[in-house]
Amino acid sequence: MRKKKRKPLIETVVVICEGSSENVYLQELNRFFREHRIPLAFAPKIIGSGVYKAAVNRYRDARREMKNAEIVIWVDRDIYMNSQKKLYENKPDTVPDFLFSRMNFEDFLALHMDRKTLMRWQAVCEEHNHFSEPMCSGIYLPLYKVACFPHYRKGKLPFRINDESLSRLFANQKRRQVRFRCDFGTFLEERMLIVEQREEE
Numbered sequence: 001m002r003k004k005k006r007k008p009l010i011e012t013v014v015v016i017c018e019g020s021s022e023n024v025y026l027q028e029l030n031r032f033f034r035e036h037r038i039p040l041a042f043a044p045k046i047i048g049s050g051v052y053k054a055a056v057n058r059y060r061d062a063r064r065e066m067k068n069a070e071i072v073i074w075v076d077r078d079i080y081m082n083s084q085k086k087l088y089e090n091k092p093d094t095v096p097d098f099l100f101s102r103m104n105f106e107d108f109l110a111l112h113m114d115r116k117t118l119m120r121w122q123a124v125c126e127e128h129n130h131f132s133e134p135m136c137s138g139i140y141l142p143l144y145k146v147a148c149f150p151h152y153r154k155g156k157l158p159f160r161i162n163d164e165s166l167s168r169l170f171a172n173q174k175r176r177q178v179r180f181r182c183d184f185g186t187f188l189e190e191r192m193l194i195v196e197q198r199e200e201e
Helices: 020-035 052-065 085-089 105-110 115-127 137-147 163-174 183-200
Strands: 011-017 040-046 070-076 099-102
Touching: 011 020, 011 052, 011 183, 020 040, 020 105, 040 052, 040 183, 052 070, 052 085, 070 183, 099 105, 099 183, 105 115, 105 137, 115 137, 163 183
Parallel strands: 011 040, 011 070, 070 099
Antiparallel strands: none
């Protein structure tokens, strides 16, 4: 009698994240993983804000609940350039380094787009000094809708995650002329590569 092929164990990473936008993105990633039989999943734990103390408290709660889980913290970089900077610089070693979207989640989404769209958004950001003094949402959202996604709304993903959009994300992050970066995007690429290599063994 033939043995049934064992299903690969799904590697789950807990992601402490700011809010509904990141949650929707992670759920869409999980859908992509399931459809492509990639044994990887992200379990979002929403903070409700991106401030340092709230992020650390949410992390500590998750760590108490899941002592052996892999847990990462994903937040926007913008407020960590000013009001939260000193708090983060004095972070204890027991709290992992944060994964930052530079400067915010919308900039991270733009990294999934074609080079022309991405550079159009970067030009708008440079014109408004976004990289030295990040724009608040009231200023950047109307500009973002014109440059990138006309019908964009926070908490709604403006595109479907597929091989093409992920390939653009990973490629754009490596382009020297692109000023946007996202540590979570780098983490995602590295983790998908590890899982792929493990499956080939």
